[in-house]
Amino acid sequence: MADHRPEDLAPVEARIAAIEAVLVEKGILDIDAVDAIVAHFENNLGPMNGAKVVARAWADPEYKARLMSNGTAAIAELGFSGPEGDHMVVVENSSDIHNLVVCTLCSCYPWPTLGLPPKWYKAPAYRARAVREPRTMLAEMGTVIPDDVEIRVWDSSAEARYLVLPMRPAGTDDLSEEQLAGIVTRDSMIGVQQL
Amino acid sequence: MHDLGGLDGFGPVEHEETEPAFAEDWERRTFRFMVGSVGPLGGNSGMFRHSIERMDPAHYLSSSYWEHWLTGVTTMAVEAGAVTQEELDRRAGGHFPLSRPDRGVLPDDLTARTKHRYSVGDTVRVREWHPPGHTRAPRYVQGKCGSIVRIDPASNVSDIEAHGGGFVTDPLYCVRFTSRELWGDGGNDGEVVHVDLFERYLQEA
Numbered sequence: 001m002a003d004h005r006p007e008d009l010a011p012v013e014a015r016i017a018a019i020e021a022v023l024v025e026k027g028i029l030d031i032d033a034v035d036a037i038v039a040h041f042e043n044n045l046g047p048m049n050g051a052k053v054v055a056r057a058w059a060d061p062e063y064k065a066r067l068m069s070n071g072t073a074a075i076a077e078l079g080f081s082g083p084e085g086d087h088m089v090v091v092e093n094s095s096d097i098h099n100l101v102v103c104t105l106c107s108c109y110p111w112p113t114l115g116l117p118p119k120w121y122k123a124p125a126y127r128a129r130a131v132r133e134p135r136t137m138l139a140e141m142g143t144v145i146p147d148d149v150e151i152r153v154w155d156s157s158a159e160a161r162y163l164v165l166p167m168r169p170a171g172t173d174d175l176s177e178e179q180l181a182g183i184v185t186r187d188s189m190i191g192v193q194q195l
Numbered sequence: 196m197h198d199l200g201g202l203d204g205f206g207p208v209e210h211e212e213t214e215p216a217f218a219e220d221w222e223r224r225t226f227r228f229m230v231g232s233v234g235p236l237g238g239n240s241g242m243f244r245h246s247i248e249r250m251d252p253a254h255y256l257s258s259s260y261w262e263h264w265l266t267g268v269t270t271m272a273v274e275a276g277a278v279t280q281e282e283l284d285r286r287a288g289g290h291f292p293l294s295r296p297d298r299g300v301l302p303d304d305l306t307a308r309t310k311h312r313y314s315v316g317d318t319v320r321v322r323e324w325h326p327p328g329h330t331r332a333p334r335y336v337q338g339k340c341g342s343i344v345r346i347d348p349a350s351n352v353s354d355i356e357a358h359g360g361g362f363v364t365d366p367l368y369c370v371r372f373t374s375r376e377l378w379g380d381g382g383n384d385g386e387v388v389h390v391d392l393f394e395r396y397l398q399e400a
Contacts, residue, residue: 011289015291119260
């Protein structure tokens with residue numbers, strides 16, 4: 001790389017086409033078999049799953065107790081499991097504690113409940129700053145956490161994948177579980193937003 | 196260049212409310228390429244991660260996330276003998292940048308362990324050894340003291356798997372560090388950071 005000027009580089013589209021063609025010709029890559037997996041990611045995984053987990057926890061105290069003591073099993077009760085979700089740890093926000101999830105080394109993220117991570121989660125600014133100055137970074141992102149609230153950052157450096165259980169907003173007592181799921185955002189389950 | 200925790204100078208987080216799983220078709224193809232190729236090429240998740248960690252630092256910081264995957268897994272294909280740099284350049288119609296050679300070596304200790312030596316509440320110090328190869332001990336906690344807040348089941352040590360040593364288990368812990376311990380005068384009160392660490396990364400404080 002260092003020996004080549006950027007203008008010498010083949011475009012990324014040409015690069016993926018080149019390596020894909022080689023591996024298909026050699027019988028190493030079976031595109032049809034993998035397409036189904038990719039479609040599963042695009043269609044079935046995403047924050048709508050995590051939102052159902054949060055809404056159930058808000059609506060059902062017994063479910064919430066199970067979720068906090070064994071996140072993986074409680075999330076699987078709702079049908080969400082698989083790679084990058086085999087060891088789920090749920091961390092709960094309160095009036096005293098705000099949780100924030102990051103992966104400083106790469107891009108670890110709970111795929112079954114949140115899908116593939118957004119670009120900013122994988123980008124250097126977030127990964128560098130979340131562990132160094134989380135309160136300042138969150139304020140810049142529009143989420144002001146008062147100084148008397150402890151910020152707990154979780155760097156996903158090994159097997160555990162983290163899901164933030166946000167605080168239930170006031171005035172939602174009359175909402176159904178489905179309606180509650182509708183107000184839970186991806187960002188609130190990463191911890192960069194409060195509801 | 197991947198070990199980014201605490202590095203200064205990146206500016207604001209460029210946050211977007213929503214985005215599709217794949218913004219462009221080549222990104223989707225790259226995801227499919229990784230999912231379908233790492234196993235058949237004889238790789239594992241540690242090797243895959245390290246294939247990206249070995250990217251030229253300037254390339255790593257100037258390229259998108261999916262280009263990291265494209266570069267890393269293609270490097271694995273070349274190293275497995277499935278294709279050469281010359282053939283890739285010819286087929287792509289230009290230079291196909293790859294990652295640098297693997298300088299990592301297997302750790303000395305290849306003993307599998309499952310029994311946890313530390314308990315919740317224990318204070319531990321992270322060993323300071325900065326290996327040239329793959330590790331899941333971020334630089335910003337090496338040498339720092341923290342307290343164990345959760346015990347996780349023994350798990351496969353990435354440092355060993357990434358360098359061809361196979362499946363070796365080690366007890367795993369979640370360790371809490373204060374911001375002041377990590378960053379000194381540059382840290383903040385009321386902020387703590389948790390990092391998940393293998394027992395072999397830890398020593399008594």
